[in-house]
Amino acid sequence: MLRTLAVSAGYGLLPVLNGIDLSVAPGEVVGLLGRNGAGKTTLLRVIAGGLKASGGAVVLGDQDLTNAAAFRRARAGIAHVPQGRGIFNQLTVRQNLEVGTRAATDRGDGGIPDDIFGYFPILREREAQIAGTLSGGQQQMLAIGRALCGLPSALLLDEPSEGIQPNIVQSIAELVPRIARERGIAIVLVEQNLDLVLKAADRCLVMEKGRIVHEGTPEAFADESLLKDLLAL
Amino acid sequence: ADTVKVGLSIPITGLQAILGETLLNCYKLAAAELNAANGIGGRQVELFIEDNQTTTKGSIDKARKLINEDKVDVIMGTIISPERSATLSVTSKAKKLFFYPTNFEGGECNRYFVATGPIPMQQVDPMMPWVAENLGKTIYIMASDYAWPQKMTEAITAAYEKTGGKIIGADYYPFGTTDFGPAFQKIKSLKPDVVWSMVVGNDAVTQLKQYRSFDIKQPLIAPLDEVFNKDALPPGVAAGTYAPQPYWMALDNPVNKKFIASFREKFGKEKMVNGIGEAGYNGLHLYALAAEKAGSLRDDDVLKALPTIEFDAPQGKIRVDASNNHTLCHSYVGKAAPDGISYEIAKDFGTIAPVTPYCKV
Amino acid sequence: MSDVLLQAENVGIRFGGLQALEGLNLTVRDKELCCIIGPNGAGKSTFLNVLTGTLRPTSGSVRFLGHDIAGLPLHRIARLGIARKFQIPSVFPSLSVEDNLKVARWGASSPLRPVGELLELVALDSRATTLAGQLAHGQKQWLEIGMALAIEPRLLLLDEPTAGMTPQETLATAEMLLRLKGEFSIVAVEHDIRFVRALNCETLVLHQGRRLRSGPFHDIETDEMVRDVYLGRR
Amino acid sequence: MIARDRNWLLIFAACAALAVVYPLFADGYQLTVIRDALIFGMFAASLDFFWGRTGILCFGHAAFFGIGGYIMALITLNDAIPFGSLLGIVGAVAGAALVAAIIGYFLFFGGIRGSYFTIVTLAMGVICQQAAVSWSSVTGGDSGLIGIPPIAFDVGGIHVDLSQDLPSYIFVASIVAVVVLALWSISRGRWGTVLTAIQDNEVRAAALGHNAPLRLLVTFVLSAAIAGLAGALYVCMAGLVAPDLSGLLLSTEVIVWVAVGGRGTLLGPVLGAIAIQRAQQTISSFNPSLWPLLLGCVFVIIVFVLPDGILSIYARLKGLFKGRRQAQ
């Protein structure tokens, strides 16, 4: 169970998040929608520890991680696939995955789980390629694969469909809930691609100006007018 | 009360700090001696000590301060050439007397500039026949790459060739060299009778350490002295090297004995003193004698009196040559004792007059 | 054929053992809009790099207004009138939004649009003095498009311009491009099919470095092969 | 942006006013001290012009100072050359610029940036100093060239003679003021903004049509030319040029002056140079071995307490003041 309690945060004097309460159960996929600049990326960074919260708490299972360093959170089981992917450009694909296993030092056997290559066969094919020369979509798969190498219990995906070809977006839409179920991972999915979120998520939240302004099932969002209200200008 | 103000520009920090310390002590000793004996014409000597940081900029700043702010009557000190020329550029403009104690390459010629150390010909001319006779007929020179060794090499070559000797190689190494291996390799293949090193300062330490480790058998002439050997060199590495100097602690005369005794009483039992320090000490005494005789502290009066007086220095009697303001100093070849610190006098050439065709003040 | 702006003939490129592009042809006429789509790793970005002269093809040729531009310094290419939006948004983070646009204008040989108009065009007028580094991802994308417009290009190459934008913004971008269409040629690489559909232009489909199909988008969209390797079926 | 410009001009005006009234309170010696410090201040500003705007650190800037100095010395010491002082200054500026142009062309168009550039220029400084020491037939070796005459020339009937303290102070202070003002107006306008853009993302800037290597090169050459000018002025004031005026130590010192004064402010480095040099000589007279220790501590402290240099004190005070007013 991943929870945030009244989390607020900002950059310098600029407040971006104003008291976000979020809770995601193991195996559940929560979709997070919102306009550009709503603070979705910021929320994920606060959970992952890249940015300090100015108030509230971040809790994973029974561990209070509010004041833990980012690497401790990763080791506790929070994996983050950031917007822009954040792969290590100068390392090979395999080394990227290997580094991904660091988060699981205390929990796993230190090896790369085999099923990663099941999810993303291209990663095996390109094992020795320098990751920086992968195409954009390949990099995205690598980033997700690397996150899974850390055997996380919570996975934060920031626009995973960005730059991915349509049919793979579809398979990601199938893959994300599958990963959540199979591995019992709590997943937060930030997306602009509505089709994907509505297909993959169990529950959807809408953010605006640093607050959660709406919550509902994907089915409820199928209503076009509601969507327009919440997301359009 | 009214004092005689002596400004000292000394490298207290920076590359020449070791030599600077000894030089400063020698000035302090001379001032104390003068003050104990009624100062200069009844006025006490007051030292204004400034650290020139062994740099051009520092030397200029400090010389200006001494002249303009402290209003000193004379400036003394500095060790290496950049300090000297920087100081000189200030003193010559201000027409202020400047006494320079260190062995130098010559070439500087100025009415207000007095050198109490030797120029190359004073050390080399009398020495080369002795080298040819006692050490050998071929010399290889390795040196730091700057003016003094270059001028020395010229002097050595001229004097040596007159005796039938030959310089078979000369290499100049930039400051900060950490490996002299190639030079030793050259020595092995050229097989000179004598190796003459003019690698100076910190590099001399490196050079000498490595010289020993290459197990070279030829006699070595190196510009070392007691202070350097004791404070900078590992024990024993200087043993057996030769050096030409105007002053040695081993000189057997009462003035020197007293000089060393009072130096050690004041600054420490183990302390060593060297030619630069002694030349500084001589400089202050020469100035005092000249001022006393002139009865004035005006630079021109002192200068006029300077060549007419003689000082009984630790190295022997010395005086300043009126034609170029250089000092007629002694020339000795010393040979380092097995302890690698002290020297015995291998040969005494007496007083040598400075001959400077380029200079006439 | 005087209105041909860019002509790529039989372009091929190799990276070590990988034949990234092979036998590609593309002709862009003046004031023409065209799209390139294709699976990840198909070679779209690489092809753009070849078209802009950043990469020299191992075979074939690329001519812009009749000149071979391969290997020319980047700024010369820009001055010839080729503007480009990179796949990863790249702006000048320590300059304000306004200064970003100014720098872009200064680089141009003959800038027309004033900064104010550009700011409006990309809907950033309220953030003119914000440092570009502090913009949200989507806003950076817009800024970068604005910068590309600022140099008054003859040819604008866009690598995934709408990545990270909301559906509405994506459509707005498409509309903007359609409006600009009369001024210069545009080549866009995109995965967002709604965007491509909105542009509804000549489309080249790449697959494993080769041309898979090309033609008007509505033909492409229904092509079985393209649906197999790229669009997927639902 | 506008407010920042105004602040800068305010501080500049305050400094200029100080420089104008200073001679009323100072004797000749104190004038020469500040005059020389100002020259080094201009030298620091020249480094800042390049380093502050491009983010590329030149670790051999003293080489240009030294080149300027040596050219000035060689020209003015040669009696056969007429208009020695003027020609010397022109030669010094041109010489430094030329060397910078050659090296810069080589490096910038070769794609060398960042730390690589820093270290290569460091080597350049080492070579220059070593050349000055060993090429003694021209440079006078380690003792340098002595007896350089003070600047003196006639322009349009006006006779300028800087052998006296006050005229030379006025001359130097006005040159420094003009140069700093000129550099500032260059670096705040279009030129400076584009340089910042290049520093941020060179590829992007090039893709927008900016010739980045050329712009860097021109900036570097200009910066070196000013350094050469500073060198030429200094050697005339000091009356000599010596190898350590092109050495590593001076190169390091100038970096420190810029950093202490505030990188990218142009004025800060001038103040930093004056403050540090005066502090150095004063402390050294008081206790020689204390200086290096103190200096070391000052740098470490400055990095943490005043990361943007001493000029930022003003901005901070202002901020504090505003904060107070708002709180009331």
Next chain:
Amino acid sequence: MDFVVTTLLNALTLISILMLVGLGLAISFGLMNVTNLAHGEFVTVGAFAVYFVQSVGGSFWLGLTAAPIAGAVVGCILEFAIIRHLYSRPVSTVLATWGVSLILQQGLELSFGLGAKPVTPPIEGTFDLFFTVYPAYRLILIAIAMLTLVGVVLLISRTSFGLDIRTVIQNREMAEGVGINTRRTYAIAFTFGAAIAGLAGGLVAPLAIVLPQMGVNYLANAFFVVIVGGVGSIGGLVAGSVFVGGLTSVLNYQISPSLAQAIVLLAAIVAVRLRPNGLFNGASR
């Protein structure tokens, strides 16, 4: 034959020294992008450690063990107190480390007194190498340098630490995100680099001058070696050392050493120009 072997050994000595000093710098400057101007002082500290141990009656070998430890201690303190706060501020790093270098120099001078410190080599004399006789200590130095190099290469390639450090350098936030303690990784890497520099100092102590200011003589060259070879790879470091050291030794014998030094530096600039990413880029990864 004698000549060739001696030239080779001379070159090897210089290469070994450059390589050892450069090895530490390759880590801090090459990998971590920290322009540490106090790196030379780690060398000094190592040399002083040997001097100190000898002066209280210890053997050279004991001193040589103490040297890297002393370097590591100073490096660790420096990292903890200063460098770690400045990783994102390279310019401040230059300034602060220059300050630290001044403090260390003056501190050493105040505690050990002015002037050079005597260090005696563990063995005197020369070793008969069949072709030529060569100073025995230099042979030891070469051997230890090679062993150290092999050790470092093994450490970086065989342990996960090498991978971690490269990860941290490329993207610090992301490295934290995959569970790497970036602070500790940096601290260890920096300390390790300092330790190697300390070892280098211990090794050169019997060969060259030991003085608070000695570090400067090594600093510029070490930076150069790292750059010429290519930042961030051990192979590059070796290539750079061979290039600079080898050329210096050979040229020194042919032409005036000052000129040789200038030529080597110019050649290095040309090399950097022609191969901006280093003589040996990438090949050792």
